[in-house]
Amino acid sequence: MLRLLPILCLFILCSCNADPAPAAAPEEKVVEVKEYKANPIPVEEQEVKRLAIGADAPDFKLMGVDGEYHTLADYSDAEMLVIVFICNHCPTAQAYEQRLKDFTADYKSAGVQVVAISPNSPLGVMYNELGYSDLDDRYEDMVLRARDANYNFPYLYDGDDHAASLKYGPAATPHTFVFDAGRKLRYVGRMDKHEKPGTLNADDLRRAVDEILAGKEVTTPETKTFGCATKWAWKANYKVKDEQQWKDQPVSMEAIDVAGVQDLLKNNSDNLRLINLWATWCGPCVAEYPDFVVLQRMYGARNFEFVSISLDKPGKGPAALKFLEKSHSSLTNYHFASGNTYDLIEAIDPDWNGAIPYTIMVAPGGDVVYKQQAEVDFLELRRAIVEHPLIGRYF
Secondary structure, eight states: OOOHHHHHHHHHHHHSSOOOOOOOOOOOOOOOOOOOOEEHHHHHEOOOOOOOOOOOOOOOEEEESSSEEEEEEGGGSSEEEEEEEEOOOOOHHHHTTHHHHHHHHGGGTEEEEEEEEEOOOOGGGGGGOOOOOOOOOHHHHHHHHHHHTTTSSSSEEEETOTTTTHHHHHOEESEEEETTTTTTTTEEEOOOOOOOOTTOOOOHHHHHHHHHTTTOOSSBBBOOOOOOEEEOOOGHHHHHHHHHHTTTTTOOEEEEEEHHHHHHHHOOSEEEEEEEEEOOHHHHHHHHHHHHHHHHHHHTTTEEEEEEOOOOTTTTTTHHHHHHHHOOSSSEEEEOSSSOOHHHHHHHHOOOSSOSEEEEEEEETTTTEEESSSSHHHHHHHHHHHHHHOOOOOO
């Protein structure tokens, strides 16, 4: 016991001189993420009248992309209120997007508040109307657009029942409504008369706002607007008809060999060509395939084509065709059932590890502009399509 005392004292001495144990890290603040579930509903067809010059700004309570409800009273301190009806998919709305952001920044110090509202019901938007966009007009997609485009103004959703939009009466996107300090409508119409970006800078809107700020009458209080017609919910009938027409189209599948696939990759067409290799026995292939069909429906009227190649074994063609019919794949479908699969892999992409699904997109002349081993991120793919010079977001 006596022999242990020096050791015990040394242990106590070292313990006293040791650095104190680090303090417990402060508990991280949990940020509550509010989720909003949009619920677009059918709305009876009705006449929509545009708000008249001199009318009071109608009240509203709409969900913003920030997860908060916004009302007219929220902007009562603003010297002026500019409400612009825009949306995600419209090429004209996208063409004016930067001009609206620039206007917002330039007039903020003058007390001008910009609020954007999407009036469109997702029920009324057809796939073939999305050919200039990577996004639909759903609330979830609005959140993405506002985030990725760095909107410097509130962006509100009115696609459930058009509660506010029916009071304002926007004919198209974009459509601009300017209210003075007393919230009387003083200007309604276009931002400017040239859609192409870089030609004007929301000149008509700026002129009207400048005149109001100066206490003058607006020289031209009304102008016509141009853009995509508002997608009221009662236009869902067109969407139903379009769905049926697509489903009624025949589905076929042809045989293809390595040489045929190489010709596809050379792409001697004028189109952006997207090729997906899949099989019925591949779970991820089957799960994502319907989204490829949607791409054809979105961009097929432009310089774009989707081509599918089934890698099902010889003799399994009927099963592959049955799946394609179920998926309403009324586009160019091939079955690779002749030749060596490994020769096919080398012919397409020496870096391909052979796993499917495999997707590759080639521009005219054969330049590879996108490729993906395994499942596709469809938002990323849609952006690769719409940002390509052959497609683009506006006219």
